[in-house]
Amino acid sequence: MTLRDDVANVLIPEETLQARVAEMGQAVNGLYDEEDDPLLVCVLKGAFIFLADLIRHLEIRHEVDFMEVSSYGVGTESSGVVRILLDLESNIEGREVLIVEDIIDSGRTLQYITRNLRTRNPSDLKICSLLSKPSRREVDVPVDLIGFEVPDEFVVGYGLDFAEAYRNLPFIGVLKEEVYTLR
Amino acid sequence: MPERERTIPGSIRRVLLDEETIRERVCELADRISDDYADDDDLVLIGVLKGAFIFMADLARELTVTHDVEFIAVSSYERGATTDGAVRLIMDTRSSIAGRHVLVVEDIVDTGYTLEYLLRNFRARNPASLRACVLLDKADRREVDVAVDYVGFTIPDAWVVGYGLDYADRFRTLPYIGELKRRVYE
Numbered sequence: 182m183t184l185r186d187d188v189a190n191v192l193i194p195e196e197t198l199q200a201r202v203a204e205m206g207q208a209v210n211g212l213y214d215e216e217d218d219p220l221l222v223c224v225l226k227g228a229f230i231f232l233a234d235l236i237r238h239l240e241i242r243h244e245v246d247f248m249e250v251s252s253y254g255v256g257t258e259s260s261g262v263v264r265i266l267l268d269l270e271s272n273i274e275g276r277e278v279l280i281v282e283d284i285i286d287s288g289r290t291l292q293y294i295t296r297n298l299r300t301r302n303p304s305d306l307k308i309c310s311l312l313s314k315p316s317r318r319e320v321d322v323p324v325d326l327i328g329f330e331v332p333d334e335f336v337v338g339y340g341l342d343f344a345e346a347y348r349n350l351p352f353i354g355v356l357k358e359e360v361y362t363l364r
Numbered sequence: 365m366p367e368r369e370r371t372i373p374g375s376i377r378r379v380l381l382d383e384e385t386i387r388e389r390v391c392e393l394a395d396r397i398s399d400d401y402a403d404d405d406d407l408v409l410i411g412v413l414k415g416a417f418i419f420m421a422d423l424a425r426e427l428t429v430t431h432d433v434e435f436i437a438v439s440s441y442e443r444g445a446t447t448d449g450a451v452r453l454i455m456d457t458r459s460s461i462a463g464r465h466v467l468v469v470e471d472i473v474d475t476g477y478t479l480e481y482l483l484r485n486f487r488a489r490n491p492a493s494l495r496a497c498v499l500l501d502k503a504d505r506r507e508v509d510v511a512v513d514y515v516g517f518t519i520p521d522a523w524v525v526g527y528g529l530d531y532a533d534r535f536r537t538l539p540y541i542g543e544l545k546r547r548v549y550e
Contacts, residue, residue: 184430223417225435233421236537244533247413249435249455267437267455270414271533345432345459349424 184347188354192336193329195351201328202231205309206238208326209279212307213241219277219305222269224294225249227283230340230348231311235281243279246271250290261289261320265297278303282310283340285327287319295322312336312353329353335361373535376542380524381517383539386499389516390419393497394426397467397514406464406492407431410457412438412482414536415471418528419499419516423469431467434458438478449477449508453485466491467514471528472500476510483510500524500541517541523549 193201213219223232225247232245249267278298285291291308299306309326316333331353337343338350343361347354372379381389401407411420413435424433438451466486473479479496487494497514504521519541525531526538531549535542 183428226433229417229433229435230421230425233418236418237539239537243537245414245417245536247417247435247437251458266458267413346430348433349427349431351425 184350185354187347187357187360188337188350189357191352191354192331192334193353198328198339198352199234202234202311203238205311205326205328206235209235209239209309210241212279212325213243213277215241217241217277219243219279220269220271220273221245221279221281222298223247223281224283225267226348227340227342228281228311231283232281235309244271248294250294252290261287261293263290263293273298273301273303275302275304277305278307280306280308282308284312284314284331284336285310285322285324286314286317288322289320292320292322311339312341372542373538375531375535375545375548376525376538377522377545378543379540380519380522380543381527381541386516386527386541387422390422390499391426393514393516394423394428397423397497398426398428401429401431401465401467404465404492405430407467408434408457408459408461408464409467409469410434410436410461410486411469412436412471413455415528415530416469416499418537419471420469423497432459436482438482440478449475449479449481451478451481460489461486462490463492465493466495468494468496470496470498472502472524473498473510473512474502474505475507477508479512480508480510499527500529 246269250263252263307325311328313327313330335356336353337347337356338353342348434457437454439454495513498512499516501515501518503518523544524541525535525544526541530536
């Protein structure tokens with residue numbers, strides 16, 4: 182048994198994924214001027230593989246930083262308030278910020294992160310996400326760059342996990358239902 | 365990964381390890397790790413931010429053994445006293461590592477103090493096993509004995525950047541490992 186056996190179908194194959202990431206890199210290059218120095222904010226853990234590939238296509242000046250958040254647990258989901266486990270190392274006041282996400286689902290966590298970062302007065306705040314599940318959206322978060330819109334299925338791979346597994350699959354796959362209902 | 369013409373920044377003296385060389389070596393390391401942990405079902409890779417994230421992303425994708433990925437963030441204490449390598453753990457692992465097979469993933473080992481400190485810290489948590497995997501080893505700089513089980517490349521004592529390694533947060537995302545010109549950091 183390998184992890185791939187738990188995947189019902191490949192939603193986005195590796196080549197399609199890589200080609201789109203390259204396009205997104207070019208699009209990010211186009212978002213900024215020469216005098217800009219955007220800080221790419223990677224939301225851990227899910228986005229680290231996407232970020233590692235995205236930056237290979239960047240020709241603009243930039244730096245990277247990381248944030249890790251966790252929800253406060255049951256009952257708080259509707260508020261979207263999250264606990265910041267790791268805050269940015271950099272001060273973003275007066276600076277261009279690009280949030281790099283793996284997936285946008287309800288949008289609540291992202292909305293909270295956005296609101297939180299906005300209080301720090303960046304000169305500009307944009308959002309880039311590899312995947313989006315529009316049918317799951319509960320709050321309106323303006324996303325500047327989306328890789329793929331995906332249906333409301335249990336997707337894993339390329340950073341996305343189920344119970345910490347499957348993150349390292351090089352493609353985006355749909356998990357077999359028996360995998361997440363049995364465990 | 366598409367290859368294309370890239371301008372080498374003026375601050376880079378030379379490319380020490382190009383993309384292809386790194387990619388091949390990362391695959392070799394992943395093969396060895398996959399073999400060594402083939403019979404263990406609870407491997408956790410712990411990457412040290414920020415430097416290790418690219419190495420981790422590429423290494424993890426090549427592993428055939430199931431594993432979890434964790435990241436930790438550390439910072440050095442402000443007032444000197446680095447002789448014991450003590451670092452402040454800014455973000456610890458999310459899950460417990462007790463009884464699990466732990467592989468610490470670092471971009472570079474230099475004097476060895478920090479890595480030795482981290483390994484000591486993790487060992488105290490009673491993992492089933494504990495090893496370290498570093499992409500780059502500046503062996504000439506070593507001041508403390510630390511066992512590194514998987515080494516990508518042994519490199520000379522120069523300021524290297526790229527593939528996760530930075531100089532004042534610059535050059536971190538270069539796809540190759542380059543040697544910085546002395547005038548930049550002196």
